[in-house]
Amino acid sequence: MTGLKEKLFGEYIHSTQRKKEALHGLLFVLPWIIGFLVFTLYPIISSFYYSLCNYNVIGKPTFIGFNNYVNLFKDKTFIKACQNTVYMIGIGVPVTTFTAVLVSLLLNNKKLRGTDWMRVVFFIPTLVPTVVACLLWIWVMQPDSGIVNTVLGYLHIPGPGWLSSPTWAKPAFILMMIWTCGNAIIIYLAGLQDVPESLYDAAAIDGAGFWKQSLHISVPLIRPTILYNVTTLIIGVFQWFAEPYIMTEGGPSNATMFYSLYLYQNAFSFFKMGYASAQAWIMLLVAMVIILVLFKVFKFNETEIG
Amino acid sequence: MGKELRGYKIGVMLQKGVIYLFLLLFAMGFLLPFFFLLTGSFKTSSELFSVPFRWFPKHITLENYEQVFTKIPFFRYLRNTVIIVVLNMVGALISNSLVAYGFSRLRWPGRDKIFMIVIATMILPYQVTLIPLYLMYTKAGLIGTFVPLTLPGFFGNAFFIFLMRQFLVGIPKELTESARIDGAGEFTIFLKLMMPISKPVLATVAIMSFMNSWKDFLGPLVFLGSDRLYTLSLAASMLRSNLNPNWELLLALGVVMVLPVLILFFVLQKYFIQGITMSGIKG
Numbered sequence: 001m002t003g004l005k006e007k008l009f010g011e012y013i014h015s016t017q018r019k020k021e022a023l024h025g026l027l028f029v030l031p032w033i034i035g036f037l038v039f040t041l042y043p044i045i046s047s048f049y050y051s052l053c054n055y056n057v058i059g060k061p062t063f064i065g066f067n068n069y070v071n072l073f074k075d076k077t078f079i080k081a082c083q084n085t086v087y088m089i090g091i092g093v094p095v096t097t098f099t100a101v102l103v104s105l106l107l108n109n110k111k112l113r114g115t116d117w118m119r120v121v122f123f124i125p126t127l128v129p130t131v132v133a134c135l136l137w138i139w140v141m142q143p144d145s146g147i148v149n150t151v152l153g154y155l156h157i158p159g160p161g162w163l164s165s166p167t168w169a170k171p172a173f174i175l176m177m178i179w180t181c182g183n184a185i186i187i188y189l190a191g192l193q194d195v196p197e198s199l200y201d202a203a204a205i206d207g208a209g210f211w212k213q214s215l216h217i218s219v220p221l222i223r224p225t226i227l228y229n230v231t232t233l234i235i236g237v238f239q240w241f242a243e244p245y246i247m248t249e250g251g252p253s254n255a256t257m258f259y260s261l262y263l264y265q266n267a268f269s270f271f272k273m274g275y276a277s278a279q280a281w282i283m284l285l286v287a288m289v290i291i292l293v294l295f296k297v298f299k300f301n302e303t304e305i306g
Numbered sequence: 307m308g309k310e311l312r313g314y315k316i317g318v319m320l321q322k323g324v325i326y327l328f329l330l331l332f333a334m335g336f337l338l339p340f341f342f343l344l345t346g347s348f349k350t351s352s353e354l355f356s357v358p359f360r361w362f363p364k365h366i367t368l369e370n371y372e373q374v375f376t377k378i379p380f381f382r383y384l385r386n387t388v389i390i391v392v393l394n395m396v397g398a399l400i401s402n403s404l405v406a407y408g409f410s411r412l413r414w415p416g417r418d419k420i421f422m423i424v425i426a427t428m429i430l431p432y433q434v435t436l437i438p439l440y441l442m443y444t445k446a447g448l449i450g451t452f453v454p455l456t457l458p459g460f461f462g463n464a465f466f467i468f469l470m471r472q473f474l475v476g477i478p479k480e481l482t483e484s485a486r487i488d489g490a491g492e493f494t495i496f497l498k499l500m501m502p503i504s505k506p507v508l509a510t511v512a513i514m515s516f517m518n519s520w521k522d523f524l525g526p527l528v529f530l531g532s533d534r535l536y537t538l539s540l541a542a543s544m545l546r547s548n549l550n551p552n553w554e555l556l557l558a559l560g561v562v563m564v565l566p567v568l569i570l571f572f573v574l575q576k577y578f579i580q581g582i583t584m585s586g587i588k589g
């Protein structure tokens with residue numbers, strides 16, 4: 001026992017100076033510790049407790065075991081919300097990632113000049129308050145007087161009903177997702193900057209053009225960055241709330257009922273706090289599993305390069 | 307040989323041209339919503355709703371902006387937003403610099419393990435803690451006050467702690483060691499020595515904190531309750547959910563809400579980009 005204690009804290013026991021430093025250290029991080037306990041740990045634990053309860057705020061929570069979880073999987077709206085969220089993760093996230101990586105690769109092409117202003121253009125949509133972005137996109141996507149369909153009309157393509165169409169509402173949201181991918185582009189560009197120039201030169205001597213270089217050098221080397229951005233996007237999709245809440249309220253016929261919107265409705269429209277907490281816990285677990293799998297698949301293996 | 311080379315050069319030029327054109331069109335697409343916002347805010351309602359779409363207003367009107375300042379309690383919403391934004395910025399600057407200092411410049415048992423917990427909380431979806439927090443604030447009678455939206459800001463934010471720690475770790479040890487030998491207290495070293503050097507990262511944290519609270523929607527929606535306390539974002543969404551939303555007013559309000567952020571961005575571009583770039587490093 002003492003042996004272990006010696007091993008762990010030995011230098012802190014024997015040196016008053018180290019002891020003092022440790023004490024100071026704890027004092028400095030104290031705000032975070034309090035915040036973590038009050039605003040994170042306690043809510044997480046009580047959220048799990050509520051998820052096992054029937055709780056409508058007014059009465060007291062009554063314990064019902066895993067009934068909320070069982071009922072969720074019998075709930076048609078919940079299943080629909082899951083399907084829509086899977087759609088966004090399965091189609092929206094890859095499309096957005098592909099676009100962001102492609103644009104970053106093109107912007108990073110040093111032979112191409114006069115693209116600096118475009119970086120700014122791609123970034124500024126992320127500065128728009130979410131609510132304003134939603135108001136804008138309602139109009140941009142307007143079936144008969146919106147800009148998107150007007151432009152499509154010039155190309156003689158009949159534009160769809162976008163937000164009012166069950167088929168096209170989700171693609172409309174994907175377009176909006178792409179519009180706000182500026183953060184990712186900035187991060188990719190920073191990652192691309194770290195790729196040593198000599199690698200490109202060597203590939204050029206071997207006769208590899210821009211696309212080959214991008215595919216075989218740039219993309220593998222920015223894999224960690226892609227992983228980070230994909231993770232952020234997926235967490236973002238799970239938390240996607242303001243957009244469907246303001247733009248479609250989940251409609252038409254639940255086509256844009258996404259996970260967090262339904263969670264919000266259960267909690268704050270129907271006051272089913274336990275039910276919504278169960279939803280939150282499923283979301284946490286699923287998000288964690290997805291992230292773990294991604295890390296396994298994308299695992300940054302240094303021996304592969306070189 | 308010469309002919310071949312020229313052909314190759316033309317090919318390269320052509321490829322560059324195609325790429326540039328592609329990027330240009332794409333960039334134009336990104337600008338379209340802004341174009342619509344700006345022109346729309348000067349349109350009369352009949353022009354706004356006209357089919358087919360009108361690219362430029364025929365009769366430029368300032369009435370929409372007038373409505374923003376007269377028809378809705380704009381300045382009250384603005385004041386509420388500014389209170390929340392400023393308190394969060396102040397809280398973020400104080401708490402995160404203290405905590406980051408404790409995680410980087412001082413050694414204590416278990417420090418790096420606990421820092422992993424800080425990192426782990428970053429991927430925690432807000433929705434998991436939202437309901438218990440709401441119930442907690444309800445019991446404390448704090449729904450319908452600014453407390454739920456401002457108090458947590460004073461207890462550190464995982465991402466900001468990470469950001470500041472990255473910066474502080476990079477400062478050479480000798481700098482603090484000599485001050486310590488001279489007998490300076492830990493807090494003096496933090497305040498007088500570390501903080502002045504940390505200005506760039508402090509600026510980044512301030513800006514990101516500003517953006518977070520300026521853009522926040524879910525927080526105000528859940529916690530504010532009464533119209534008296536609405537932020538600009540929340541007010542805008544409530545105006546939109548009216549049966550007959552006043553769209554001209556909303557577009558002008560949108561311009562008013564976007565403009566300060568854009569100006570701030572063009573002045574302090576460096577710090578905006580820095581924060582985002584650093585977030586990618588941990589990948």
